Amino acid sequence: MRIETHGQQIDVTPALRDYVETKLARLERHYEQPLDIKAQLSLDKPDHRAEATLNIAGRTLHADANAVDMYAAIDLLADKLDRLLMKHKEKMVDHHRGESLARTGEFNL
Numbered sequence: 001m002r003i004e005t006h007g008q009q010i011d012v013t014p015a016l017r018d019y020v021e022t023k024l025a026r027l028e029r030h031y032e033q034p035l036d037i038k039a040q041l042s043l044d045k046p047d048h049r050a051e052a053t054l055n056i057a058g059r060t061l062h063a064d065a066n067a068v069d070m071y072a073a074i075d076l077l078a079d080k081l082d083r084l085l086m087k088h089k090e091k092m093v094d095h096h097r098g099e100s101l102a103r104t105g106e107f108n109l
Contacts, residue, residue, distance in 0.1 A: 001024075001025065004019045004039070006039070006042065007042070012058065019071060020050075022036055023059055023078040024039070026079055030085050030086060038053045038082075044066065048070040048072075050067075050076070050077040051063070051077070052064075052077055054081060056088070065080060
């Protein structure tokens with residue numbers, strides 16, 4: 001997993017960078033292929049804003065979150081990305097490929 005963290009109107013300290021990496025590292029458990037994540041932290045007074053774009057196998061997922069402090073915004077962002085990734089993974093499952101009665105030969109008229 002590769003995570004790029006940028007700041008807009010805010011300095012990204014090593015503590016913030018580590019916090020983003022630890023929170024977004026849990027997304028790896030849902031998807032086996034490598035993930036590319038670009039996170040952007042910004043200040044929209046009075047709120048703090050965290051955005052992320054996730055690139056996986058030809059798809060791009062985007063989420064953003066606002067909160068009163070940056071750590072809360074990162075927490076909300078990680079939760080949103082987690083839900084988006086799970087939803088994307090469920091869509092990838094082809095429900096029409098299961099075994100049916102017609103395919104197994106048990107279908108009698």
